[in-house]
Amino acid sequence: MRLHHVGIAVEDLEEAKARYLLLGFRVEAEGEVAAQGVRVAMLKGEGEALLELLAPLGPETPVGRFLAKRGPGLHHLAFATGRIEEDLARLRGEGARLMDEVPRPGFGGHRVAFLHPTFGLGVLWELVEA
Amino acid sequence: MRLHHVGIAVEDLEEAKARYLLLGFRVEAEGEVAAQGVRVAMLKGEGEALLELLAPLGPETPVGRFLAKRGPGLHHLAFATGRIEEDLARLRGEGARLMDEVPRPGFGGHRVAFLHPTFGLGVLWELVEA
Numbered sequence: 001m002r003l004h005h006v007g008i009a010v011e012d013l014e015e016a017k018a019r020y021l022l023l024g025f026r027v028e029a030e031g032e033v034a035a036q037g038v039r040v041a042m043l044k045g046e047g048e049a050l051l052e053l054l055a056p057l058g059p060e061t062p063v064g065r066f067l068a069k070r071g072p073g074l075h076h077l078a079f080a081t082g083r084i085e086e087d088l089a090r091l092r093g094e095g096a097r098l099m100d101e102v103p104r105p106g107f108g109g110h111r112v113a114f115l116h117p118t119f120g121l122g123v124l125w126e127l128v129e130a
Numbered sequence: 131m132r133l134h135h136v137g138i139a140v141e142d143l144e145e146a147k148a149r150y151l152l153l154g155f156r157v158e159a160e161g162e163v164a165a166q167g168v169r170v171a172m173l174k175g176e177g178e179a180l181l182e183l184l185a186p187l188g189p190e191t192p193v194g195r196f197l198a199k200r201g202p203g204l205h206h207l208a209f210a211t212g213r214i215e216e217d218l219a220r221l222r223g224e225g226a227r228l229m230d231e232v233p234r235p236g237f238g239g240h241r242v243a244f245l246h247p248t249f250g251l252g253v254l255w256e257l258v259e260a
Contacts, residue, residue, distance in 0.1 A: 001155075073247075123203050125153075
């Protein structure tokens with residue numbers, strides 16, 4: 001696998017996009033994932049790994065609750081795989097607790113699944129079919 | 131610039147290395163940065179971006195204090211640049227507060243500098259000369 005993107009929780013998407021533009025990262029795609037209550041901007045620099053800015057659509061959403069509890073900052077790591085079901089089954093066999101038992105549609109049409117952060121030793125892991 | 135690595139604070143380096151091995155990440159380099167009170171394992175997957183596991187050498191170190199306050203998890207983002215002094219001066223001109231006014235030696239012989247996380251909107255940014 002490889003690092004697909006780093007998820008970053010932000011209060012204000014425009015402010016955050018402007019800040020990462022200073023590092024040479026540009027918006028590759030932007031849109032809402034209504035089921036997750038989040039607006040997403042996917043940023044690309046010179047390398048392959050992306051930055052995914054996540055702004056909540058309201059306080060009672062996963063990212064809204066994250067911001068209320070921890071403040072803005074690093075949110076999750078996403079890893080690209082070509083065999084998402086196989087990898088989920090293998091990680092469950094290693095003791096992972098899955099937040100998504102079956103992959104669900106994520107941003108950009110990719111199928112995704114999150115693992116409970118206890119398995120990532122405090123890091124929320126996402127698998128992305130890509 | 132591109133994402134050079136993601137820094138991850140861990141309690142136990144061996145446990146964390148084993149966990150990321152399940153995602154196909156392998157140890158590319160390992161060692162201590164005594165000046166920062168940290169033991170580092172740099173992990174490589176199939177992509178270019180690396181994961182930097184950080185285990186404190188004691189509680190009264192930057193990573194030891196981070197773990198006591200926030201628990202294990204995502205710690206910082208590092209961006210590769212070929213012109214570290216120039217980029218630091220430019221970011222200072224944009225309002226960044228620098229934790230390192232001049233680059234200092236980091237892991238693997240690279241020169242590095244950290245920016246105060248207020249500028250990264252809650253994310254600790256590092257520049258790495260690479």
